[in-house]
Amino acid sequence: MYEFSRGPLVWIAFIVLIGGTIYRVAKIYRDSKKERVVHPYMSLSHGMRSIAHWLVPFGARNMRMRPVFTVMSFLFHICLLLTPIFLLGHVMLFEQSWGISWWTLPDGLANVMTILVVVAVTVFALRRLAHPVVRFVTKTSDWVLLVIVAAPFVTGLLAYYQVFDYRTVMILHMWSGALWLMVIPFTRIVHMIFFPLTRAYMGSEFGHVRSARDW
Amino acid sequence: MKFKKTPESLVKDPGLDETIKNLTPERIVQVVNRVLTKENSARLQAYLDTCVHCGLCADACHTYVSRDKDPLFAPVSKVRQTLWELVRRKGNVDGEFIRNAARIAFTECGVCRRCSMYCPFGIDMAYLLLIVRRICSLLGVVPVYLQDTTNSHSVTSNQMWVQQDEWIDTLQWQEEEAQAELSTVRIPLEKEGADVMYSVIAPEPKILAQLLGNMAIIFKAAGEDWTMPATDGWDNSNMAMYSGDFEIMGRVERLHWETAARLKVKKIIMGECGHAFRGAVYDGPRWLSWQYPPIPMIHAIEYYYDLISSGRIKIKQKYQEHVTIQDPCNTVRGRGLGDKLRYIVDALCEKFTDVDPKQEHNYCCAAGGGVINCGPPWKRSRMLSNRVKAEQLGKTGADVIITPCHNCHSGIEDIIGFYNLGMHVKFINEILVECMEKPEESEG
Numbered sequence A: 001m002y003e004f005s006r007g008p009l010v011w012i013a014f015i016v017l018i019g020g021t022i023y024r025v026a027k028i029y030r031d032s033k034k035e036r037v038v039h040p041y042m043s044l045s046h047g048m049r050s051i052a053h054w055l056v057p058f059g060a061r062n063m064r065m066r067p068v069f070t071v072m073s074f075l076f077h078i079c080l081l082l083t084p085i086f087l088l089g090h091v092m093l094f095e096q097s098w099g100i101s102w103w104t105l106p107d108g109l110a111n112v113m114t115i116l117v118v119v120a121v122t123v124f125a126l127r128r129l130a131h132p133v134v135r136f137v138t139k140t141s142d143w144v145l146l147v148i149v150a151a152p153f154v155t156g157l158l159a160y161y162q163v164f165d166y167r168t169v170m171i172l173h174m175w176s177g178a179l180w181l182m183v184i185p186f187t188r189i190v191h192m193i194f195f196p197l198t199r200a201y202m203g204s205e206f207g208h209v210r211s212a213r214d215w
Numbered sequence B: 001m002k003f004k005k006t007p008e009s010l011v012k013d014p015g016l017d018e019t020i021k022n023l024t025p026e027r028i029v030q031v032v033n034r035v036l037t038k039e040n041s042a043r044l045q046a047y048l049d050t051c052v053h054c055g056l057c058a059d060a061c062h063t064y065v066s067r068d069k070d071p072l073f074a075p076v077s078k079v080r081q082t083l084w085e086l087v088r089r090k091g092n093v094d095g096e097f098i099r100n101a102a103r104i105a106f107t108e109c110g111v112c113r114r115c116s117m118y119c120p121f122g123i124d125m126a127y128l129l130l131i132v133r134r135i136c137s138l139l140g141v142v143p144v145y146l147q148d149t150t151n152s153h154s155v156t157s158n159q160m161w162v163q164q165d166e167w168i169d170t171l172q173w174q175e176e177e178a179q180a181e182l183s184t185v186r187i188p189l190e191k192e193g194a195d196v197m198y199s200v201i202a203p204e205p206k207i208l209a210q211l212l213g214n215m216a217i218i219f220k221a222a223g224e225d226w227t228m229p230a231t232d233g234w235d236n237s238n239m240a241m242y243s244g245d246f247e248i249m250g251r252v253e254r255l256h257w258e259t260a261a262r263l264k265v266k267k268i269i270m271g272e273c274g275h276a277f278r279g280a281v282y283d284g285p286r287w288l289s290w291q292y293p294p295i296p297m298i299h300a301i302e303y304y305y306d307l308i309s310s311g312r313i314k315i316k317q318k319y320q321e322h323v324t325i326q327d328p329c330n331t332v333r334g335r336g337l338g339d340k341l342r343y344i345v346d347a348l349c350e351k352f353t354d355v356d357p358k359q360e361h362n363y364c365c366a367a368g369g370g371v372i373n374c375g376p377p378w379k380r381s382r383m384l385s386n387r388v389k390a391e392q393l394g395k396t397g398a399d400v401i402i403t404p405c406h407n408c409h410s411g412i413e414d415i416i417g418f419y420n421l422g423m424h425v426k427f428i429n430e431i432l433v434e435c436m437e438k439p440e441e442s443e444g
């Protein structure tokens, strides 16, 4: 079980992630050709301008209107993406298997970042209960998603602090991590893939066609 | 999901209440599937899948903010109650559902697109709610007053059943009125090869005819070579664009462009109306599969800006009242004309206090997008939906609100009345005529 999780499972997860991503992008690209309005109005510079404004903290009015949420959201996403990639333990696995390695996060920092992700997910969950609009539009899948997103980080922490049986926790960690990667193209986490596309289109509509700003 | 009962769901409108009686489940499924799968594709899919249900778009919407943040009125909630359900149930909904969906899409969203500037993904909620309108329209479930304007477009091509003789009479009458002020003024009809065709919308000949006379004086002072058609095709205010009857929308816009082509004009100047501008420049051409309009069209804001900044028109004395601005969605968010609008107002007026939020971020007047055209049954709801506008305007302390848009004009007048603001609304045209230097009579 442990060996399978360390080896083939990771492969499967990455194949599903990459294959799924290619499929989603290819499909949306093909469908977008059927629309009258997408391609004729795309503009690289205005698309990039819009993406930049929405990737920079406080680059949009809406972010300035809610500073606490903005900081939370950026910390969440930054930690969520960077921690797994630059974690010493993960890089070591790559080095053992393929002999490649790269810069890694100091252990203490990685630990703090992992905790931040878990805290942020908790805040998002509480917000889903507390904010009337968010509660009104929340579906069961939103809860499942939050659990899937948090699971690798929670199990990672448990492993780090050696709570419960290490081996069992590690297996859970690897399975939840793999699940995390595999659901990206097929759930609302697809927003990671579509963000540049929807943003670039809106940026082009506003900037290129209408000479207005969209942030 | 069951619709929550709100006072709005009890409003009587035969366009909704009677028409749903004719619906069959098969018909609904057929129409919903046609619209969702044949008429829409990548954008719909991307928007449905990308939305993370975060509610960050909520505070962008005047309806939501004005109604004490009732969650039912947030942009994403409106989509949740309508489109998400239609998609999830693949159109297996009853007449009552369609009735409520129509109420939400037609009377509680003005398709102003402010929320798409607040969604981190730029999800176009206005487009999604227009899809709902489209479905309702194909099912024949449209607020009765709004449907009447569409019918009028269908028959006369203009919004208010103006007949051709009435149109020509009005122009001649306004020519005479303007001549009382400046004897050489003309309203040249059907002048082939003129530089400019001037486009207006039906409320001008019908109820605000003086605006036509004003414009004739401005054109005279600017030395413009202009004309207006004597035939149908002069109005592109296009309520069909908002009722969801895109076939009629396309016809109205096509006739308008063909009329300009027949007159061989070099460009069109669109009078002070936002919808008409949107219909002519964006929605119309796109429906007709034209990438851009075939003849350049500029909005009155751009024209006045050119006249004043180039010195073709000089300001004799500034307007003395304390003024503020209502930025129309379709020319400011929809065309980036906010700076030019401010340039004009600064040039014309002694005392100007800007609104906050302003420019692209201004709140919609709540009349736009066909909402005011849903008529008297929905007026109270429309007023409750824009308390934030009353507060925003009240804070400026101004006496006069300048807005170059017919919908904003009527919508803001209603708000002023309902919330006792004691202000007045004016078009730029009215102030410009009052303040500009008029040519000497002898110049002829």
Ligand code: HEM
Pocket: A073, A077, A080, A124, A125, A145, A146, A149, A180, A189, A191, A192, A193, A195, B052, B053, B054, B120, B121
């Ligand atoms: C670079 C790629 C990504 C971008 C640009 C992005 C952007 C966003 C944005 C704009 C939001 C809206 C709400 C907020 O600001 O918190 C959001 C929410 C969210 N994102 Fe991402 N995201 C990305 C990647 C990811 C990934 C990889 C995951 C998880 C695997 C993720 C999980 C979430 C979750 C769970 C929420 C919802 C928070 C809530 O429940 O309110 N995101 N994302």
Ligand code: SF4
Pocket: B060, B061, B062, B063, B074, B075, B078, B108, B109, B110, B111, B112, B113, B114, B115, B116, B125, B126, B364
């Ligand atoms: S009224 Fe404007 S802000 Fe509100 S939902 Fe409709 S498009 Fe969005």
Ligand code: SF4
Pocket: B050, B051, B052, B053, B054, B055, B056, B057, B058, B076, B118, B119, B120, B121, B122, B123, B125
């Ligand atoms: S439309 Fe945008 S802002 Fe609104 S809930 Fe969806 S993702 Fe969030």
